[in-house]
Amino acid sequence: MQFGRHISGQFNVELEAIRTHVLTMGGLVEQQLSFAMQALHKDDADLANKVIRDDHKVNAMEVSIDEACTRIIAKRQPTAKDLRLIMAIIKTITDLERIGDVASKIAQGAIEIPSTKEQKFHVSLEPLCRQAITMLHQVLDAFARMDVDAAAEVHKLDDKLDAEYEAVIRQLMTYMMEDPKNIPNILQVMWSARAIERVGDRCQNICEYIIYFVKGKDVRHLGDQSLDDALK
Amino acid sequence: MQFGRHISGQFNVELEAIRTHVLTMGGLVEQQLSFAMQALHKDDADLANKVIRDDHKVNAMEVSIDEACTRIIAKRQPTAKDLRLIMAIIKTITDLERIGDVASKIAQGAIEIPSTKEQKFHVSLEPLCRQAITMLHQVLDAFARMDVDAAAEVHKLDDKLDAEYEAVIRQLMTYMMEDPKNIPNILQVMWSARAIERVGDRCQNICEYIIYFVKGKDVRHLGDQSLDDALK
Numbered sequence: 001m002q003f004g005r006h007i008s009g010q011f012n013v014e015l016e017a018i019r020t021h022v023l024t025m026g027g028l029v030e031q032q033l034s035f036a037m038q039a040l041h042k043d044d045a046d047l048a049n050k051v052i053r054d055d056h057k058v059n060a061m062e063v064s065i066d067e068a069c070t071r072i073i074a075k076r077q078p079t080a081k082d083l084r085l086i087m088a089i090i091k092t093i094t095d096l097e098r099i100g101d102v103a104s105k106i107a108q109g110a111i112e113i114p115s116t117k118e119q120k121f122h123v124s125l126e127p128l129c130r131q132a133i134t135m136l137h138q139v140l141d142a143f144a145r146m147d148v149d150a151a152a153e154v155h156k157l158d159d160k161l162d163a164e165y166e167a168v169i170r171q172l173m174t175y176m177m178e179d180p181k182n183i184p185n186i187l188q189v190m191w192s193a194r195a196i197e198r199v200g201d202r203c204q205n206i207c208e209y210i211i212y213f214v215k216g217k218d219v220r221h222l223g224d225q226s227l228d229d230a231l232k
Numbered sequence: 233m234q235f236g237r238h239i240s241g242q243f244n245v246e247l248e249a250i251r252t253h254v255l256t257m258g259g260l261v262e263q264q265l266s267f268a269m270q271a272l273h274k275d276d277a278d279l280a281n282k283v284i285r286d287d288h289k290v291n292a293m294e295v296s297i298d299e300a301c302t303r304i305i306a307k308r309q310p311t312a313k314d315l316r317l318i319m320a321i322i323k324t325i326t327d328l329e330r331i332g333d334v335a336s337k338i339a340q341g342a343i344e345i346p347s348t349k350e351q352k353f354h355v356s357l358e359p360l361c362r363q364a365i366t367m368l369h370q371v372l373d374a375f376a377r378m379d380v381d382a383a384a385e386v387h388k389l390d391d392k393l394d395a396e397y398e399a400v401i402r403q404l405m406t407y408m409m410e411d412p413k414n415i416p417n418i419l420q421v422m423w424s425a426r427a428i429e430r431v432g433d434r435c436q437n438i439c440e441y442i443i444y445f446v447k448g449k450d451v452r453h454l455g456d457q458s459l460d461d462a463l464k
Contacts, residue, residue, distance in 0.1 A: 059453040066450070070319055077309040087302055090322065173419065177412045183405055190419075194426070218298070221291040 011076050015085065018068050022089055022096075025061040026140040029096050032058065032103035033136065033199070037129040040110040040122050040192075051107035058100035062093045084216060088209040092143065095202040099136065102195040109192045113185050121189040124171055125196065128164050132199040135161060139203045139210075148214045151207040152231055156224055161200035168193045243308050247317065250300050254321055254328075257293040258372040261328050264290065264335035265368065265431070269361040272342040272354050272424070283339035290332035294325045316448060320441040324375065327434040331368065334427040341424045345417050353421040356403055357428065360396050364431040367393060371435045371442075380446045383439040384463055388456055393432035400425045 032051055039048035069086050072078065078086060106129075113122070135157050142150035169190060176186050208220050211231065219230050264283055271280035301318050304310065310318060338361075345354070367389050374382035401422060408418050440452050443463070451462050 056453070063450050063452060066319075070315060073305060074311040074315055079306040083302060083306055087298075087322075090319075091326070094323070094326065169419075173415055176408070176415050180409045180412045183408050183415075187401075187405065187422075191426075194423075218295050220295060221288070 008076070011072075011078075011082075014068075014072055014076070015082065018065060018072065018086075018089060021061070021065050021068065022092060023140065023144055025058065025065065025093060025096055026136075026143065028054075028061065029058055029100045029103070030133065030136050030140065032100055033106075033129075033133050036103040036106040036110070037126070037133065039107050040129075041126060043110070043122075045111050048107040048110040052104050055100055055104045058097055062097040065093050066090060081213070081216075084213045088213040091209050092206050095205045099199050099202050102199055105195050106192050109188050113188050121172065121175065121186055124168050125189065125193055128161070128168050128193060128196050131157070131161050131164055132196045132203075135200055135203045139206045142210055143206060146210060146214055148211055148231060151210040152227060155204050155207040155227060158200040158204050159224075161197060165193060165197040240308070243304075243310075243314075246300075246304055246308070247314065250297060250304065250321060251317075253293070253297050253300065254324060255372065255376055257290065257297065257325060257328055258368075258375065260286075260293065261290055261332045261335070262365065262368050262372065264332055265338075265361075265365050268335040268338040268342065269358070269365065271339055272361075273358060275342070275354075277343050280339040280342040284336050287332055287336045290329055294329040297325050298322060313445070313448075316445045320445040323441050324438050327437045331431050331434050334431055337427050338424050341420050345420050353404065353407065353418055356400050357421065357425055360393070360400050360425060360428050363389070363393050363396055364428045364435075367432055367435045371438045374442055375438060378442060378446055380443055380463060383442040384459060387436050387439040387459060390432040390436050391456075393429060397425060397429040 032054060035047055036051045038044065039051060069090050073083075073086060076082075110122075135154060138150065138154045138157070141147075142154055172186050172190055172193070176183050205220075208218075211217065211219050211227070215230065217230050219227050222230070264286060267279055268283045270276065271283060301322050305315075305318060308314075342354075367386060370382065370386045370389070373379075374386055404418050404422055404425070408415050437452075440450075443449065443451050443459070447462065449462050451459050454462070
């Protein structure tokens with residue numbers, strides 16, 4: 001994928017390298033989230049610890065991509081679409097890093113909550129987590145192809161995630177009322193649910209950066225309808 | 233405050249204008265947070281609605297500062313410290329916007345939770361909220377003066393906020409166990425507490441951007457000790 005024809009072929013190579021780096025980071029974050037979910041459901045403390053240990057890799061990638069972006073701005077003085085790409089990347093990696101933090105948080109929850117009897121609380125997170133991972137996977141796919149329509153589709157998936165989140169919270173609230181001594185444990189699971197729900201918001205942010213890059217329009221803080229209008 | 237001597241005096245004027253704009257945005261966010269807290273404690277639905285209504289002003293400022301930053305990069309091709317300032321601003325406004333969202337969320341909570349009998353739940357948020365506002369105020373002050381030492385001091389305040397947050401959650405958990413039928417309302421207050429606790433994390437982020445601008449060192453993802461070392 002070419003981001004315009006530059007006098008310097010080297011510039012293209014550099015832009016492409018950063019883009020690849022972002023996708024690698026995205027892949028790692030997706031894997032972290034997926035491992036965290038597995039750790040939660042299989043009560044696998046080793047896997048949970050691995051997720052927590054590996055979070056620094058995500059952080060390091062954020063810092064290194066950020067540096068690469070600043071370097072390319074200083075050196076190549078990009079304008080127009082090239083500059084928008086770099087801006088979109090700078091913002092995307094912030095959201096990816098925070099999704100990485102969510103994975104760590106879920107892994108932490110997997111370790112802290114004894115699952116033998118609380119398994120049903122964990123289980124209730126499964127569909128939510130699966131939806132969040134799907135959303136992340138699809139937004140990374142849209143990013144790889146810089147596909148505005150795909151980005152707009154992913155953007156809409158957040159409503160489904162929110163609805164699932166509300167259902168999970170209601171269910172957990174019932175468990176709390178049934179057996180108040182379980183409140184601290186269930187609260188832990190609720191924090192995890194909340195964190196997963198936020199993954200959807202972060203994926204929406206990335207969708208908006210893709211649209212900003214391709215269309216040159218800042219569609220943040222608009223509803224789905226205005227977003228559709230902006231893409232017409 | 234001069235950010236270096238530019239051949240173009242106009243460049244200085246533009247940089248200064250963006251910086252002023254960030255401080256105005258910060259002031260508005262601080263006011264939103266403060267109004268949200270008042271609305272919560274005085275059970276003032278009108279004020280809460282005003283906070284929710286005014287959130288779009290914060291959002292609009294984020295978009296407009298972002299545009300100004302992109303424009304200045306394309307037009308002035310800044311390097312070194314000027315570029316770091318712009319990068320720091322781009323990241324700072326993202327965090328400010330999210331703090332604005334927290335204010336809205338607290339205001340929403342103030343409307344949704346009938347306070348007549350639940351007043352004690354709300355009251356428990358007061359010290360937490362006051363601390364968060366202080367932290368935001370101080371980080372904006374550090375930003376205005378680009379004062380690294382002040383930024384490092386604010387960074388450390390987050391531990392206090394976290395401790396206060398833990399205390400609030402423990403207290404609210406006790407209320408839940410005492411009277412399980414109050415669980416839904418108390419949960420709402422807990423979400424607000426959680427959101428306020430996150431304000432501290434966002435203020436820490438801004439501290440890190442200030443240090444990045446002044447020192448040219450990326451101190452994200454380091455502990456307080458490494459942060460102190462980086463400032464030596």
